[in-house]
Amino acid sequence: MRESIIMKIHYGTALGAVALVAVHILMRLSQNFSDSLSYKNVLVNYHLLPYALMLEVILVLLSVHGFNGLRVILLELKQGRSYERAINYGSIAAMAVLIAYGSRTILMAGMGVS
Amino acid sequence: MATVEVPKEEKDAHAASAPQQSEPKTITLRIARINPSEQHEPKFEEFKIPVQKWTTVLEAILFVKQNLDHSVAVRYSCRQASCGSCGMKINGKPRLACYTKISELDSPVITVEPMNNFPIIRDLAVDFKQMFATHKRMKPFVINEESEVKPGTKEFVQKPEDLEKFLQFSYCIKCGLCNSACPTMSTDKSFIGPQGLAQAYRYTADNRDKGKNERLKIVDESHGIWRCHFAGSCSYVCPKGVDPAMAIQLLRGYLLGFGK
Ligand code: SF4
Ligand code: FES
Numbered sequence: 001m002r003e004s005i006i007m008k009i010h011y012g013t014a015l016g017a018v019a020l021v022a023v024h025i026l027m028r029l030s031q032n033f034s035d036s037l038s039y040k041n042v043l044v045n046y047h048l049l050p051y052a053l054m055l056e057v058i059l060v061l062l063s064v065h066g067f068n069g070l071r072v073i074l075l076e077l078k079q080g081r082s083y084e085r086a087i088n089y090g091s092i093a094a095m096a097v098l099i100a101y102g103s104r105t106i107l108m109a110g111m112g113v114s
Numbered sequence: 115m116a117t118v119e120v121p122k123e124e125k126d127a128h129a130a131s132a133p134q135q136s137e138p139k140t141i142t143l144r145i146a147r148i149n150p151s152e153q154h155e156p157k158f159e160e161f162k163i164p165v166q167k168w169t170t171v172l173e174a175i176l177f178v179k180q181n182l183d184h185s186v187a188v189r190y191s192c193r194q195a196s197c198g199s200c201g202m203k204i205n206g207k208p209r210l211a212c213y214t215k216i217s218e219l220d221s222p223v224i225t226v227e228p229m230n231n232f233p234i235i236r237d238l239a240v241d242f243k244q245m246f247a248t249h250k251r252m253k254p255f256v257i258n259e260e261s262e263v264k265p266g267t268k269e270f271v272q273k274p275e276d277l278e279k280f281l282q283f284s285y286c287i288k289c290g291l292c293n294s295a296c297p298t299m300s301t302d303k304s305f306i307g308p309q310g311l312a313q314a315y316r317y318t319a320d321n322r323d324k325g326k327n328e329r330l331k332i333v334d335e336s337h338g339i340w341r342c343h344f345a346g347s348c349s350y351v352c353p354k355g356v357d358p359a360m361a362i363q364l365l366r367g368y369l370l371g372f373g374k
Binding site: 002003004006007008072075076077079084 | 298301302303304305334335336337338339340341369370
């Protein structure tokens, strides 16, 4: 994939994440902040489908943005064809693993499995 | 023989208005000496140099070569900030030695070192091979099939506002100071660098040029334009008033679909 496309995704995911994380933080402020973090209230978030979907989207946006950022840092740190290939595939794999693990958590909590 | 006596008041007035002969000052010039085939770290040698207020760093180095140690390696040619040969780190900042006066540094000790981010040949002379190769890779010429020199063709029209878009970038003398100051270049040896990217912009922004897609493809790689962090050090050190950091952002704009 061309670097400009990757970077457009990078900037897009950053903007999306900032907007949705802002919503997420504002939701904490809709009630007493410490209450919003109580076990019961956290679970309520997962049971509410639109909110659970928003958490899933945040997870994808942050994983893509974060691991691409890490890829860029590592590419600047050291160069070499096999090293770069390892970094590129490694970051895609790490992205996929994190999204899969996070989605599993969202799904299980949503279904009431703890 | 008749002599004309200058009246005393006139004599005094002349003496007062005559330019003052400034006393040469003495400064210490510390020169980094390194031969990469024998050592990894430079040794510094100190020389006491008489300087006038107009003495440049290059002149001070040449004074050392002429009178104290002829083995100091330094590259220079035009002595007037035109050829781009004499870039070096002067008191920690990349500058042209022929364009930097000792007096403007305001320090009794002047330290000269080879530029960062370039392989060292010896002492103050660095290797420009990679920078020139990168410059060439950017296709630094107007790409246009309709040559203006063929019979029957007219010269290309270029309005002042067209020229304005790239004029400052055409002042680049390929001295490499910007590459030397660039923090990305210090870790990413494959990075195109501000010099090459500014030149890619210079030709892409030229209204006579039709090579936009070719050049954008070259800079749009994993060690290309996106690795710039916009530190701006390149523009800060450029002796010719080129703003490579801005060229990079404008070129990015083309890649993101704005402009041209
Ligand atoms: S942009 Fe400025 S600092 Fe960089 S090579 Fe050209 S003249 Fe030198
Ligand atoms: S000697 Fe030519 S730029 Fe300094």
